Amino acid sequence: METFTALKKEFDVLLLGYYGFGNLGDELLCEASLRLLASCGVPKERVALLSAAPRESEERYGVRAFDRWSLREIGRACAASRSLLLGGGGLFQDSTSARSCVYYYAVVRIARLLGLKVWAEGQSVGPLRRGLSRALTRGAFGSCVHTGVRDESSREILGSMGIGAALAPDLVTSLPVPRAEGGGNFLLFNARPGYRALAEKAAVGCMKLAKSSGLDVAGIALSREDEAELASLASAGLVKLSGVTLVSSKEDFSRAARRACGAVGMRLHFLILSALSGLPLAGCAYDPKVAGLCMRYNIALTDGGKTTLSAPPSAELAAEEAASVAEVFAEGLRAARCETNGR
Incomplete structure (x- = not known):
């Protein structure tokens, strides 16, 4: 052009x-x-x-x-x-x-x-x-x-x-993100501030899944505010985190994804990066755009009860x-x- x-x-x-x-x-x-x-x-x-x-x-x-x-x-x-x-x-x-x-x-x-x-x-x-x-x-x-x-x-x-x-899908879905192997022993967990009740439900659901699967949980923050929210949820005893990583690029996220076997989170772009990385995932829909993404890719939703992970979109669908x-x-x-x- x-x-x-x-x-x-x-x-x-x-x-x-x-x-x-x-x-x-x-x-x-x-x-x-x-x-x-x-x-x-x-x-x-x-x-x-x-x-x-x-x-x-x-x-x-x-x-x-x-x-x-x-x-x-x-x-x-x-x-x-x-x-x-x-x-x-x-x-x-x-x-x-x-x-x-x-x-x-x-x-x-x-x-x-x-x-x-x-x-x-x-x-x-x-x-x-x-x-x-x-x-x-x-x-x-x-x-x-x-x-x-x-x-x-x-x-x-x-x-x-x-x-x-x-x-059309979110612009970030056009970025090249390497597929993770998905064979790690961590669940990635993200929560965002401003929706405390939903964040608590997501934390509880993630922790139940981790315990039933014998997995550790790694906090993933996309901003300083996320970092504080994850620390607050952990201090309240709602989720046990092996650590919190503040990611500042998709490369940072890919390094974390290589250690993971699944992801549970709230932020739209956390879920998109998880999906593009090929990680099984579950979402917590705090607004229509996240709900729309979860419907588009058939991503399971967590409400604090039993949480299951959905298969990520295929590489072919991601390309489409x-x-x-x-x-x-x-x-x-x-x-x-x-x-x-x-x-």
Whole structure:
């Protein structure tokens, strides 16, 4: 695919997501977006991103990064770019407040005022409990030349606003992850904060499975907040952990997976990495996107009772999912490119 050529801009794509906060799932979304762009003919030197930690992001990805909290930096980044890509994640939701919706809507508006085309891929939408949140979400996605979502619930929410969206798996499913042997003597366990009752049920279910199978349990944190939650669950006696590993890359996860024979967890990207690694797994669905993933791959759910592990998706199915992500992503880039070039 050809890159943008019509206007003299430094960057073809400005990436916007929850980048630079130390959450592995969001960093993998950034990595996947960059890889998908490269596969469509957009090299890293033609991509920039907005980050909470610009210097770290530049070192990690080899692209230009701008401070997401600086209005001046946002303006500079937009002025130097042809399109703005909402690159995966649950950006428009108001679980705790409407601040996330306000921030991302504001950046979309700045981009549109400066003439950028806006597109979105791998999005989850909701929950949206406030009228303001719904209005901001409608305004942001209504400005997109193409929208891709990662779960049916999000497509239904946008559909209720009169906005069409393509459905494809999470962007991270497009990343190459080596299959683990699955012959270790550990269960990997992940819990996320903010859903204590569910985290406790997941911990109890994991511990019951470990005891009945004669296995140890290794805690896997995708963020510092996960690390604290796992430590809290262990100190409460709900799960006995052989240790807690904070993983900061898919390579870190693969090293842990090689020692494991299964996985039980809450975070979406923990479950995706476990599935791609070929580990038998069980999930704890704290929101629609996780529930949708578990339904898509027939992943067993734990509720604190007897927990069983489901077979992971086959390597062939994983390849099909990656191809589906790439197809919808390429459609989005074509939409942004054609409108930018006036074709």
